[in-house]
Amino acid sequence: MRPRVIAAVLAGGVGSRMGAPSPKQLLPLEGRPIIEHSVAAFEACPEVDEILVLMVREYVGRVEDIVASAGFAKVTAVLPGGGTRTDTSYAALSAMGGAADTDLALLHDAARPLVRPATISACVAALGEAGAVGVAVPSADTVVRVAPGRTGGEAVAQVPPRSELRRMQTPQGFRLGVARRAYALATADPGLVATDDCGVVLRYLPGEEVRIVPGEEDNIKVTNPGDVEVAETLLRRARARAVLAEADS
Numbered sequence: 001m002r003p004r005v006i007a008a009v010l011a012g013g014v015g016s017r018m019g020a021p022s023p024k025q026l027l028p029l030e031g032r033p034i035i036e037h038s039v040a041a042f043e044a045c046p047e048v049d050e051i052l053v054l055m056v057r058e059y060v061g062r063v064e065d066i067v068a069s070a071g072f073a074k075v076t077a078v079l080p081g082g083g084t085r086t087d088t089s090y091a092a093l094s095a096m097g098g099a100a101d102t103d104l105a106l107l108h109d110a111a112r113p114l115v116r117p118a119t120i121s122a123c124v125a126a127l128g129e130a131g132a133v134g135v136a137v138p139s140a141d142t143v144v145r146v147a148p149g150r151t152g153g154e155a156v157a158q159v160p161p162r163s164e165l166r167r168m169q170t171p172q173g174f175r176l177g178v179a180r181r182a183y184a185l186a187t188a189d190p191g192l193v194a195t196d197d198c199g200v201v202l203r204y205l206p207g208e209e210v211r212i213v214p215g216e217e218d219n220i221k222v223t224n225p226g227d228v229e230v231a232e233t234l235l236r237r238a239r240a241r242a243v244l245a246e247a248d249s
């Protein structure tokens with residue numbers, strides 16, 4: 001029997017860098033809220049069985065309305081998120097309590113509305129071989145480690161080989177047993193600091209391989225003012241490509 005695939009769309013953030021009056025995942029992108037685009041990708045992915053959405057508590061009702069009017073049949077619950085992204089991930093995993101350790105959890109930033117169903121499918125396929133996977137892309141820029149400068153400001157301390165570096169995106173996927181073991185250790189650690197879920201597995205289960213799934217440059221995280229316009233341009237370009245591909249076939 002194939003494992004059940006449960007996706008969680010993480011939308012518990014308030015979007016302080018965006019500075020909009022409501023959380024950025026509610027901003028319109030080509031006429032639909034950003035979060036609707038993100039959920040739609042999972043709804044359209046044939047391998048995904050169920051979707052949970054974790055939203056800033058006071059906007060849970062708003063997202064329930066979005067889910068109802070979009071007719072997302074796979075969404076089984078809209079739940080409140082936590083105080084940090086890691087808290088929201090943990091709340092998502094806790095809400096999957098009825099699932100087996102062999103079932104699969106996919107955690108995705110609501111703020112990445114351009115994720116493609118094919119990328120989600122690739123994560124599910126990779127979880128057939130590894131207990132943890134994360135979508136990532138190479139960096140076109142040289143990435144440096146910095147330290148406080150001798151003359152003030154910051155200075156370059158190290159230039160890691162760029163060929164060994166990737167920029168992590170989401171989705172990030174896990175066999176539930178792996179995510180549960182990692183998060184049980186992480187939440188017991190008072191020094192826990194994490195910026196993504198693969199990092200939690202790497203840190204707390206060092207023996208577990210975290211496999212990279214090649215991603216797409218346009219799976220951007222809408223973060224700062226101006227990013228919605230960039231996402232709109234990328235979305236229009238992707239639509240135009242799809243129309244051309246359809247016409248060619």
Ligand SMILES: Nc1ccn([C@@H]2O[C@H](COP(=O)(O)OP(=O)(O)OP(=O)(O)O)[C@@H](O)[C@H]2O)c(=O)n1
Pocket residue numbers: 010011012013014015016017018024025054081082083084085086088089108109110111112221222223
């Ligand atoms: N407590 C939190 C914080 C973040 N997120 C989600 O994690 C994703 C990536 O986080 P980020 O882009 O940092 O979103 P915000 O936290 O909303 O932004 P900011 O840091 O600017 O406040 C977003 O979909 C966001 O909603 C979450 O579910 N719960």
Ligand SMILES: C[C@](O)(CO)[C@H](O)COP(=O)(O)O
Pocket residue numbers: 085109167168169170195196197221
């Ligand atoms: C998970 C993530 O999107 C991977 O790039 C990223 O680390 C989230 O960071 P944020 O500061 O919560 O936006």
